[in-house]
Amino acid sequence: MSFENILVEKNDRVATVTINRPTKLNALNKATIKELNEAFTELQSDDSVRAIIVTGSGEKAFVAGADISEFADFDDEQGAALAATGHDLLFNFVEHLSKPVIAAVNGFALGGGLELAMSCHFRIASDNAKMGLPEVTLGVIPGYGGTQRLPQLVGKGKAMEMIMTAGMLTAEEAKTWGLVNHVVPQAELLGLANDLAQKIAKNSPVALAKAIETVNAGFDKDADGFMTEIRSFGYCFGTEDFKEGTTAFLEKRKPEFTGR
Structure with missing residues (x-):
């Protein structure tokens, strides 16, 4: 698989999908969402792959959000269509993928980045990770499942606080709140992700x-x-x-x- 905005590597029954837009802090644009859909679709049908890891390139960000420049001038109908397309192509698609998907959160996971991580079947994080849904500071709400998945993971009250204050959680806070399962130094993150993926890959x-x-x-x-x-x-x-x-x-x- 060859893509412009993501990298896909397969090794010993585990595929690693890396969002690779480091100059944009791996922000999700339409092209990246489309490429992720294509990659997950191919990995879904690849019998040699038993588990999938999703991470971001570099040391600063998993995904720092959506590419705001693409929709800053949208009207209400275009906004609704943007969310619906995102759900279909990526966020709901990943949640219902039949192969386990682990999010390895290696830095900022904000807005659409946190929503992508929450779409995965579980999350681990590096100790420098920060997570939040800052959409209300732009006059909009989370539109890629954040208002639905965050309460499932941390409870309604904590989700309301995060969304309303647009505050960020540290990795340890995210672990305490149940948003991530493990926190490790960044140098150990992919190693832990691969260890967990290998344990999964041994099963039916x-x-x-x-x-x-x-x-x-x-x-x-x-x-x-x-x-x-x-x-x-x-x-x-x-x-x-x-x-x-x-x-x-x-x-x-x-x-x-x-x-x-």
């Missing part, structure tokens, strides 16, 4: 995909999370991965999952 791709689907259903007002769990649990019993996993357990060996 079918089970991982169903786990993502089922957990997401629990936060979907139009879905029944418990019924989704029951159906997904039953589905797993009809897979080759289930047969391999149970057989390997009984034979006291490590399973070799195929994702079927």
Whole structure:
């Protein structure tokens, strides 16, 4: 895969997607969102990839926000279309990807950057990371899922405070609030991300995909999370991965999952 604004590297069943616009602090523009969609689509169908890491280039920013110059003159209809397209191409797309996605937050994750990190299935951060949703300082609200995913992760009251004050959290505060799972020195961030991805990659791709689907259903007002769990649990019993996993357990060996 060759892109202008992102880098994609594959190594031992793990793909690393790096947003590579360092002179713009890796800000998300339309072209970058489109490229990320294309990369995730290809990785989704690549059987050699079992887990995905998303990070930003350099040491300053994961993604410092959206590229404001692209929409500063939009009207209300254009603004709504911008948000809808972003949801479809990237933010909802990543959240519902069947392969686990880890956000390795290596600096500022603001606005659309934090929204991208929250779309991933979980987050880890470097100790210099700072996270926030500053959109109200521009006269707008978070439009790429921030008003929905942040309360799910940190609770309604804390989310309201973050959004209304446009304040930033340090990495340790984000960990305390439940926004990130781990905080490490920046030099150790990708190593930890890869260690976690490798642990994930050893497990059944079918089970991982169903786990993502089922957990997401629990936060979907139009879905029944418990019924989704029951159906997904039953589905797993009809897979080759289930047969391999149970057989390997009984034979006291490590399973070799195929994702079927």
